[in-house]
Amino acid sequence: MGGQIVVAVDGSAPATAAVEWAAADAARRGLDLRIVHVRGPGGTDDPARALATAAALAVQAGRTGQAGRAGQAGQTRPVGVTTEALAGNVVDTLVAESLAADSLVLGARGLGGFTGMQAGSVSVAVAGHAAAPVVVVRTPPQGRHDRVVVGFDGSGHARTAMEYAVEQARARRARLHVVSAWQIPVSSPYAAAYGSLIEVMQDADRQAHGHVVPWRQANPDLVISEEQPCEHPVSALVRAAGTADLVVVGARGLGGFAAAVLGSVGHGVLHHAACPVAVVRPRF
Template identity: 60%
Template structure:
């Protein structure tokens, strides 16, 4: 991993917003910015010229932010595999939610889903410019390995922004017949235990990071719905690529997939790097 944020650019409006988001993030965190444009039709001179122009325009946009070192490179190949390869040595990857080749009705393009599902480390997906700043980072945390990697990234983001970190945990009730004996008492016991466990999982993070304002919320509600609601007042939503309920073979869990498709604010999907995974 290097001290640089890598941004995939293609001239689309979401990609331009991603460049601006990444430049501001790099400036806050004291990192360099590397812009890459993958020119899939490398052998055709006219298309290569267009690719170079797209990259130059993105670099000008990033340098206009100021306070950050910007480099750029035109790369051959396919977009998603190239960006995934870049993630192995990057601090993080930042991309727009969909590119020029996507259908206008889609909120997420195939490239952004593929990169978020396979890249190492954090992948930030940006839909558009943020109209206002809320001073709040939201993170979904269920105690899993991937959620812990997400928490580490969220804390760093909150610290560099001097923002509040709001930790969210949602769960769904097991299926019980309402006619079962002591049904109400059982439901109350489960809800109490889930809330207690959620608070206890957050406490060590507070103790280790006394300089970060950490609040928490838990509810008997689907995690995606809870995160969507919390995102309405968030500058960034952070989730692990998959949680405790995910299959080992899944690259994106249902929560990260749902958040990517429904949250308007920038979303960071975080997977532990190979050296961090047990």
């Protein structure tokens, strides 16, 4: 992935956390940072102030990220930071920004959000339509776990998510944990199809493990662990998120509907995971 990381700000606390995350990610991966403020129709907020504050924070966070990578090859120049105030529909404008971006970073809920929602309507809508990976950040990091979690079911969207997760784990020098959750089909009597629940579990484990083997072989420099819980994917990923620095999911998996721009798993993880969540879709 190339280009620059784009982060959207509006002066809210989640947006501030998004800037810190984006600047640190740019420092780790040798990318520049573009900070945008989108004023919708009738907006009354002050973009100049929000952008100036975010730019100063990004420079500091980028320096911290550089210091943390001291001694690692290929990462010497400071993060370049640019800002721009934009006008228009917030979702449409941010989706347009994603076309040339490496990734797009948002706060989980902006100033217009509802306090009862973990992820705001803007972040969910953008995650469902953006061309680039969308990272939704809720709060500043509370320590490091040195672990990236990715949901994987073998689908095309999941493979693209895995590629992003591998890149993130390598840049962070972190472990990669692959969650391949599965459930017994309600409409299929497993006893008739497989003979026993044990056979169902063994078959699911074999298939899930088989999906991971090529990734482990292709990335010998990474520590890749895996689990195949008999559990709803959202529950499994949210649980794994408790000890992760980032959770990566595909925009839609094998169980998604073709008309759904953001699958139920991505939607559920966005709303309930405590750590930053990256929603990744194949680029067409």
